[in-house]
Amino acid sequence: GMFPQLDSGSQRLIVVANRLPVSAYKDRSGRWQLQVSAGGLVSALMGVGNFQTKWIGWPGVYIEAGPERDELTAALHSEGYSPVYLDQKTCDLHYNGFCNSVLWQLFHYVPLNIDSKLSETRMLQFQWGAHQLANKIFADVVLQHYQDGDIVWVQDYHLMLLPAILKEHKPRMKVGFFLHTPFPSSEIYRTLPVREELLRSVLKADLIGFHTYDYARHFVSACTRILGLEGTPSGVEDNGSLTRVAAFPIGIDPDRFTEALEMPEVKANIAQLLNRYAGRKVMLGVDRLDMIKGIPQKLLAFEKFLEEHPEWRDKVLLVQIAVPSRTDVPEYQRLRSMVHEVVGRINGQYGTLTHVPIYHLDRQLSFNELVALYAITDVALVTSLRDGMNLVSYEYVACQRDNAGVLILSEFAGAAQSLGAGAILVNPWNINDLSQAIEYALMMSDHGEACYKALRPHNDVGWSPLYERHTWADTFISELNDTHVEAELRTKN
Numbered sequence: 478g479m480f481p482q483l484d485s486g487s488q489r490l491i492v493v494a495n496r497l498p499v500s501a502y503k504d505r506s507g508r509w510q511l512q513v514s515a516g517g518l519v520s521a522l523m524g525v526g527n528f529q530t531k532w533i534g535w536p537g538v539y540i541e542a543g544p545e546r547d548e549l550t551a552a553l554h555s556e557g558y559s560p561v562y563l564d565q566k567t568c569d570l571h572y573n574g575f576c577n578s579v580l581w582q583l584f585h586y587v588p589l590n591i592d593s594k595l596s597e598t599r600m601l602q603f604q605w606g607a608h609q610l611a612n613k614i615f616a617d618v619v620l621q622h623y624q625d626g627d628i629v630w631v632q633d634y635h636l637m638l639l640p641a642i643l644k645e646h647k648p649r650m651k652v653g654f655f656l657h658t659p660f661p662s663s664e665i666y667r668t669l670p671v672r673e674e675l676l677r678s679v680l681k682a683d684l685i686g687f688h689t690y691d692y693a694r695h696f697v698s699a700c701t702r703i704l705g706l707e708g709t710p711s712g713v714e715d716n717g718s719l720t721r722v723a724a725f726p727i728g729i730d731p732d733r734f735t736e737a738l739e740m741p742e743v744k745a746n747i748a749q750l751l752n753r754y755a756g757r758k759v760m761l762g763v764d765r766l767d768m769i770k771g772i773p774q775k776l777l778a779f780e781k782f783l784e785e786h787p788e789w790r791d792k793v794l795l796v797q798i799a800v801p802s803r804t805d806v807p808e809y810q811r812l813r814s815m816v817h818e819v820v821g822r823i824n825g826q827y828g829t830l831t832h833v834p835i836y837h838l839d840r841q842l843s844f845n846e847l848v849a850l851y852a853i854t855d856v857a858l859v860t861s862l863r864d865g866m867n868l869v870s871y872e873y874v875a876c877q878r879d880n881a882g883v884l885i886l887s888e889f890a891g892a893a894q895s896l897g898a899g900a901i902l903v904n905p906w907n908i909n910d911l912s913q914a915i916e917y918a919l920m921m922s923d924h925g926e927a928c929y930k931a932l933r934p935h936n937d938v939g940w941s942p943l944y945e946r947h948t949w950a951d952t953f954i955s956e957l958n959d960t961h962v963e964a965e966l967r968t969k970n
């Protein structure tokens with residue numbers, strides 16, 4: 478399948494993430510179907526390295542114990558996935574509440590707020606309780622599958638309490654932790670009421686990884702300022718025991734994209750789109766519908782560009798793919814209405830009987846459709862207000878061949894640290910600047926080969942291994958193995 482189990486001789490790896498790489502849903506005939514989950518974490522870990530991999534995570538649905546659930550469990554097991562089931566109330570408070578209304582926001586520099594729930598002063602307390610419980614339930618499943626010598630790699634902000642629980646049961650377990658979001662400045666992190674509990678648990682891991690050096694640095698200063706521990710160049714020290722902290726920038730699997738470009742279905746798709754959009758420049762945004770992606774900012778800049786450049790009005794279109802995400806969380810519902818309103822306004826104002834400036838889709842595309850779209854796009858717009866890495870920017874670049882695609886990239890995306898040199902970097906809050914960047918990018922995209930070369934994270938030989946996903950996973954895991962050996966030696970002495 479998509480997430481291959483590798484040869485049995487290799488090392489066993491247990492990947493634990495809140496969400497499995499596939500999410501379950503029921504089709505019209507009431508049968509379980511599995512769909513590839515959205516988001517950077519899944520793209521990142523798909524088919525990771527030379528390990529015998531077991532995935533543990535939430536399948537994305539609530540379902541009571543019983544024959545139906547057994548059916549789903551069996552379907553997941555056959556693909557190498559072990560589901561963690563949470564009841565609806567726990568999941569709502571843990572996932573929608575603590576993870577996505579509190580941690581996700583704070584880690585992306587959105588301050589805690591107290592407006593809507595003022596009457597429910599104990600809300601955070603309930604959410605925290607559910608969060609602890611959820612982590613406990615995840616830990617139970619990990620412990621069921623764990624064998625001595627396994628590597629356990631815990632992913633992301635949902636599971637920061639896991640390292641402590643796991644080590645408490647199995648002090649010699651090799652535990653890695655990776656955060657896929659930014660880790661914010663300690664000045665914002667310290668507002669979190671449970672700031673110490675999370676840090677202390679994560680520090681129980683042997684190795685903690687981040688996408689950029691800045692996030693690692695912020696984490697270390699949170700540990701020194703809030704816990705009073707000592708930060709060293711290689712991590713955080715507590716009473717002589719060291720937790721390694723380092724940056725491991727993630728990449729993609731470029732071959733998956735370049736190979737897809739050769740497929741007849743994708744080629745046909747490309748031809749169709751080129752024909753459909755003939756005579757116009759195509760700009761593209763591909764984002765989960767999330768406030769961190771800066772979709773309103775992108776739309777406002779496009780509106781301003783159309784307003785100031787009448788000559789471009791019927792010569793350019795923006796395709797915005799807004800993949801629905803966390804649809805039960807009120808902030809996400811409000812964002813959706815706002816985006817729809819702005820899209821409607823722009824199309825109403827600048828559309829004609831034969832031309833619509835924005836094609837807005839509220840859905841996930843198939844992989845082949847996405848590759849075709851990347852391939853024909855003249856200018857891609859990544860306008861994140863904060864973003865752990867942002868792999869859409871890498872994917873777009875991987876799909877540029879003879880097409881002279883240009884990337885406009887927010888300086889607040891982790892990817893700006895690696896792709897920055899080949900992209901037009903912008904502050905998405907500066908609508909004027911962003912609108913000018915659009916004009917400049919559209920002109921650049923006419924100049925062909927020369928700039929396309931500058932935009933690729935590769936030399937003439939090929940894509941730089943630095944930007945490949947397997948390098949990321951391999952480096953993290955070999956470093957984890959080394960770190961663990963050192964720690965074992967220390968405890969023996």
Ligand code: G6P
Nearest residue numbers: 496515516517518633657658803
């Ligand atoms: C981001 C997070 C992931 C998450 C993904 C999709 O990439 O870092 O942990 O899985 O968004 O969000 P969801 O809430 O649907 O899992």
